[in-house]
Amino acid sequence: MKISKLLLPLASISLALSLNAAGDAKTIIIGATPVPHAEILEEVVAPLLAKEGYKLEIKVFNDYVIPNLATEQGDLDANYFQGLPYMKAFNKDNKTHIVPTAGVHVEPMGIYSKKIKSLDELKNGDIVAISNNSADSTRSINLLEKAGIIKANNSEYKSPLDIVENPKNLKFKEMESAQTPRALDDVTIAFININYALDVGLKPTQDALLLEGKDSPYTNFVAVKDGNENLPKIKALNKAILSPEVKEFIISRYKGAVIPSF
Numbered sequence: 250m251k252i253s254k255l256l257l258p259l260a261s262i263s264l265a266l267s268l269n270a271a272g273d274a275k276t277i278i279i280g281a282t283p284v285p286h287a288e289i290l291e292e293v294v295a296p297l298l299a300k301e302g303y304k305l306e307i308k309v310f311n312d313y314v315i316p317n318l319a320t321e322q323g324d325l326d327a328n329y330f331q332g333l334p335y336m337k338a339f340n341k342d343n344k345t346h347i348v349p350t351a352g353v354h355v356e357p358m359g360i361y362s363k364k365i366k367s368l369d370e371l372k373n374g375d376i377v378a379i380s381n382n383s384a385d386s387t388r389s390i391n392l393l394e395k396a397g398i399i400k401a402n403n404s405e406y407k408s409p410l411d412i413v414e415n416p417k418n419l420k421f422k423e424m425e426s427a428q429t430p431r432a433l434d435d436v437t438i439a440f441i442n443i444n445y446a447l448d449v450g451l452k453p454t455q456d457a458l459l460l461e462g463k464d465s466p467y468t469n470f471v472a473v474k475d476g477n478e479n480l481p482k483i484k485a486l487n488k489a490i491l492s493p494e495v496k497e498f499i500i501s502r503y504k505g506a507v508i509p510s511f
Contacts, residue, residue, distance in 0.1 A: 271326045277482050278306045279471075280316030280328040284447040285354070285499070285507050286469070289490070290329065293498045297489040303482060311427050313339075313382065320474055321345040327477075327486060329353070330444070332467035335384035338406065349470035350478055351487040354499055355508045356443035357465050358388045359457030360396075363433045368396055368458055371437065373418050378432035378439035379409065381423040388467065389440035396459055443506055453506040468510040 272278045277298065281287045287309045295305040308325065310316050316328040317339055327350070331339075336347055365371065379389045383406040390407040393399045400414035401407050409421035422436060429439045430449045443453050453460060461467075471490060473483055489495070496509045 271323050272306065274482060275302060276304045276306060277486055278326050280308045280310055280319055280325045282330040282444050283309050284444050285503060286329050289495060289498060293495050294489045297492060297494060298485060301485055303485055313426060317345060317347050320347055327471055327473045327483060329471045332469055336472060338383045346475040347472050348475045348478060349472050350483060351471040351491050352468040352510045353490055354510050355465050355468050357461035358392060358440060358442055359446060359453050359460045360392065360438050361433060361441050361451060361457055362438045364437050371417055374420060375437035376420045376422055378429045378436040379421050379423055380426040380429060380440065382426060385426050392459060392461060
């Protein structure tokens with residue numbers, strides 16, 4: 250098993266797409282974000298695949314764009330980092346053909362702060378860090394609505410422009426999902442995906458002011474380019490990642506911050 254870290258800004262898409270071509274019949278090249286995806290792949294999935302005669306090469310990315318583009322171009326056999334709403338929006342916006350294969354786990358999105366201990370402490374004009382991608386922005390606004398802080402239009406995808414009631418006059422600062430943890434020093438609250446929260450040492454079940462519930466529809470999937478779903482090595486990957494060993498690892502390692510979906 251080979252793991253290589255490609256912590257690249259969006260401007261480096263051309264570099265990412267210069268990766269070696271996707272693996273041969275017994276080599277699986279998969280792109281993933283660091284935590285928990287790459288950890289699960291490295292510590293559990295790769296050894297299981299090795300027993301079946303497959304070599305897993307893990308390319309680690311710190312954004313959600315490059316691994317989809319690399320999968321579309323054939324530089325990756327698969328990727329593992331995203332939910333269906335993001336995948337659907339990405340395909341529409343980029344004319345790509347990424348499809349899900351195996352639903353692995355839910356990562357509840359959370360609201361975090363270094364300045365307040367409760368959402369009740371929000372004041373007029375406070376600044377909120379929110380993702381600028383439509384799937385994560387929708388999750389964030391839904392969570393604020395659930396907390397009774399705002400009201401928004403009933404749209405499939407939501408941005409701050411869809412907010413119709415904002416009694417506290419909150420100001421929304423939109424940025425890439427990976428940047429929201431870094432904004433904590435400058436904003437009152439930030440919406441952070443659990444993979445990025447774990448990556449910076451946050452403990453979601455302890456540190457989040459509010460987390461999505463276990464009923465979150467945002468399962469993270471293994472994804473491939475349309476037409477590759479039935480390749481033997483993809484079937485082997487799916488079997489390994491949906492194994493009892495992976496479920497037990499997720500439960501014991503992440504202690505409720507990441508929830509198995511199978």
